Amino acid sequence: MKYVLPTLGTIAAISLFAFSSSNQTAIAVERPSYDETFQQLELFADVLARVRSDYVVDVNDGELIEDAINGMLQSLDPHSSYVSPDDFRDLQVSTSGEYGGLGMEVTTEEGFVKVIAPIDDTPAKRAGVKAGDYITEIEGETIMGVSLNDAVKRMRGKPGEPITITVARENEEPLEITMVREVIKRQVVKYEIKDGIGYIRISQFNEKASEGLAEAVAGLKKEIGGKIPGIVLDLRGNPGGLLDQSIKVSSAFLDGGEVVSTRGRTSSDTERYNGERGELAKGIPLIVLIDGASASASEIVAGAVQDRGRGLVMGMTSFGKGSVQSVIPLRGGRDGALRLTTQRYYTPSGRSIQGTGIDPDIYVSAVPDDGKEQKMRREADLPNTIPNENEDGEDASEDTKAEIVMDYPPEGFEIEDDYQLQKAIELLKNGNYSQKLAEAG
Structure with a gap:
């Protein structure tokens, strides 16, 4: 099945494309030689090993590798990325039309989390969140530079729990908005x-x-x-x-x-x-x-x-x-x-x-x-x-x-x-x- 995904929003769709043999041939011609690729992978392994041994604090190998994968994919275009196992499960739930949270589509723009659109009849819409708002803080903590997935995780939670976000709008002072999380049942x-x-x-x-x-x-x-x-x-x-x-x-x-x-x-x-x-x-x-x-x-x-x-x-x-x-x-x-x-x-x-x-x-x-x-x-x-x-x-x-x-x-x-x-x-x-x-x- 094939799907068109939204604009880098938290609500996405699932699809699987089968690549034909002709495509595989074309890709193989354009790629560098395997020797060159293996040399670059060895370089990556050397850097990872040096970070593990010499960085000022302990690091999590899994998180480093995940970030590296995301960096590679996001350098291609704004919509390519790695989806962690937990986020993959959330993504499947999102496309079915029911999930927990505040009810807004978000993306990242130059290190900021930006609202694409609030969803009708959700906490975000009722609280006055607007398309184009930049979310700068969650519960008083800055999220500048935080990944989109991490920001979404912070905003999601048990239904009935309150949450306060800070939004920035053009030509306005930062605004604190308090909402109560709900199970988002989309009447689309x-x-x-x-x-x-x-x-x-x-x-x-x-x-x-x-x-x-x-x-x-x-x-x-x-x-x-x-x-x-x-x-x-x-x-x-x-x-x-x-x-x-x-x-x-x-x-x-x-x-x-x-x-x-x-x-x-x-x-x-x-x-x-x-x-x-x-x-x-x-x-x-x-x-x-x-x-x-x-x-x-x-x-x-x-x-x-x-x-x-x-x-x-x-x-x-x-x-x-x-x-x-x-x-x-x-x-x-x-x-x-x-x-x-x-x-x-x-x-x-x-x-x-x-x-x-x-x-x-x-x-x-x-x-x-x-x-x-x-x-x-x-x-x-x-x-x-x-x-x-x-x-x-x-x-x-x-x-x-x-x-x-x-x-x-x-x-x-x-x-x-x-x-x-x-x-x-x-x-x-x-x-x-x-x-x-x-x-x-």
């Missing part, structure tokens, strides 16, 4: 009728996403009492998840046909994934909402809807994580696992969104225009990120993007009133949807 799909239009939010693509979407569409039809006049699919702040779930969710709006393709280091290492026939929401006008925290599997869905002309994409340019990670168990998971970037993914028209993201058909900001550029950290800003390549193998250029016309909320508009959602509902109700869809195509 929510729906309701807003002003006569069906609203469906998917917060993450775990194992329950497509099932939840089917229930949402059925529930909307029942409440409306007939055909749904329009659907707003909200993928804002959705960091991604399982590849198969992104395909199944796309299938609800596409009657078969290609959803996404993945390509590895050789031209023969290409796979195409088609949606299932029997469009669940056939003929229903569709707007997909995205923002700078929509990543990975979210971008697959938005890109497929956009390329296939099935609906409009509205909001802000997405995160730009267009790479696929394989989580390869080591000795059946007893020695943990290797999370390794093995492929890029491409939209049906052949676009790689790695580092560039999905540009919406209609740009709508969530906040009023303050005269300053609103720039979120995205995939292209991460250290050692994999470059985007077009079909000619050249780096994609930002200069090729069309001039952006941005729709901002009026002065004094309350962010909580959700301007992006209001504009999506307005477009579905005012009769201009078909015209805008034709213009986007």
Whole structure:
């Protein structure tokens, strides 16, 4: 099975890629000779032995080797890493949709732990943790330079136990936030009728996403009492998840046909994934909402809807994580696992969104225009990120993007009133949807 992992978040997915013999041959040609490799391994062993014998305090061999492995993998790209046996078990639990903790996606950025997005209806969301927050302390102790796994372990604990974290926000004083740990049961799909239009939010693509979407569409039809006049699919702040779930969710709006393709280091290492026939929401006008925290599997869905002309994409340019990670168990998971970037993914028209993201058909900001550029950290800003390549193998250029016309909320508009959602509902109700869809195509 193959999965697309979120943006280096604590919630990840599991997959195992089988490497073909042709790939193995290609790799063997590019590698240095075995003699040279063994010499480097001997150097590593010499350094380890010297540290064990001469370092100022006793060291743990296992921790040193694990850190060395992680250093090697993280020098490749931001998403490759070693997964310890304990973390591998946690990872398997996370993708099933239930785990203990505070309920937020986190990553590391220049030695800091950064919040990608808080999860709906969790302690983190209710306490006011925001996307883009930097967690600097846990229970009064600094976590600067601490590994992501260690930081996550410190934040997890028994349900009912309180925890205080310190967060830093741009242009604000450090803020202490106290929460009570809970068992995080992810209701990843929510729906309701807003002003006569069906609203469906998917917060993450775990194992329950497509099932939840089917229930949402059925529930909307029942409440409306007939055909749904329009659907707003909200993928804002959705960091991604399982590849198969992104395909199944796309299938609800596409009657078969290609959803996404993945390509590895050789031209023969290409796979195409088609949606299932029997469009669940056939003929229903569709707007997909995205923002700078929509990543990975979210971008697959938005890109497929956009390329296939099935609906409009509205909001802000997405995160730009267009790479696929394989989580390869080591000795059946007893020695943990290797999370390794093995492929890029491409939209049906052949676009790689790695580092560039999905540009919406209609740009709508969530906040009023303050005269300053609103720039979120995205995939292209991460250290050692994999470059985007077009079909000619050249780096994609930002200069090729069309001039952006941005729709901002009026002065004094309350962010909580959700301007992006209001504009999506307005477009579905005012009769201009078909015209805008034709213009986007």
